Amino acid sequence: MTFEEIHKAYWPKVYRQCIGYMNDPDIAKDLAQETFIKVWQQLPKFRNESSISTWIFRIAVNICLRQIEKDKRMPKSEFPKGMVAEVPVNNEPEVQFLYQCISELPEIERIIISLELEELKQKEIATIVGLSESNVRVKIHRIKEKLTKKFQQNDR
Numbered sequence: 816m817t818f819e820e821i822h823k824a825y826w827p828k829v830y831r832q833c834i835g836y837m838n839d840p841d842i843a844k845d846l847a848q849e850t851f852i853k854v855w856q857q858l859p860k861f862r863n864e865s866s867i868s869t870w871i872f873r874i875a876v877n878i879c880l881r882q883i884e885k886d887k888r889m890p891k892s893e894f895p896k897g898m899v900a901e902v903p904v905n906n907e908p909e910v911q912f913l914y915q916c917i918s919e920l921p922e923i924e925r926i927i928i929s930l931e932l933e934e935l936k937q938k939e940i941a942t943i944v945g946l947s948e949s950n951v952r953v954k955i956h957r958i959k960e961k962l963t964k965k966f967q968q969n970d971r
Contacts, residue, residue, distance in 0.1 A: 816867065818854070818855050818858055821867065821871070822854075825868065825871050826847065828933045829847045829850050829871065829872070829875045830843055830844065830847040831929070831933065832847075832872065832875050832876070832879070832930070833846040833847050833850075833878075833879055834914055835914060835918065835925055835928070835929035835932070836879040836880075836882075836929070837879065837882065837883075838915055838918035842882070846878050846879055846882055847875070849878050850874050850875040850878050853874050854874060866939065868935065868939065869935075869939045872930060872933075872935065872939075872943050873943050876926050876943060876944075880922060883922065909966075912966070912969060913962070913966075916965045916966075917962070920958065920961070923944060924954065926943070927940060927944060927951060927954050927955060927958060928955065928958045928959075928962070930943060930944075931955050937951050937955070940955075
């Protein structure tokens with residue numbers, strides 16, 4: 816698979832993964848771009864020990880986690896609006912609320928549910944996060960319960 820094919824196939828999924836972490840379209844776009852820069856740089860070294868999607872999502876997760884750590888250490892400053900090219904974002908209130916709820920979850924739960932939403936197999940998710948497949952299955956169930964409760968509370 817060429818880099819162009821990889822980028823075309825995985826860009827939307829990686830972008831959604833980043834949105835799930837940051838809940839900010841501009842930052843998510845930057846992190847997705849950073850992910851693909853890293854993929855492009857490291858592609859010749861990819862050894863096929865895992866699927867390409869597992870490898871790409873692991874890179875994206877690491878980049879997002881580093882950004883979260885950076886944000887904790889540094890105060891946020893506002894970048895002038897209109898300076899970044901717009902990326903289409905789903906503006907449906909339910910979808911925005913879902914991403915807001917996901918961004919409030921603990922880091923490991925954000926990773927797991929974001930990958931689940933991208934329809935990765937639980938075995939792949941387990942490989943990415945370093946947990947057993949059965950543990951991932953239990954965590955997905957519990958995360959879905961948490962999100963369902965938040966949606967029910969929001970409807971009141």
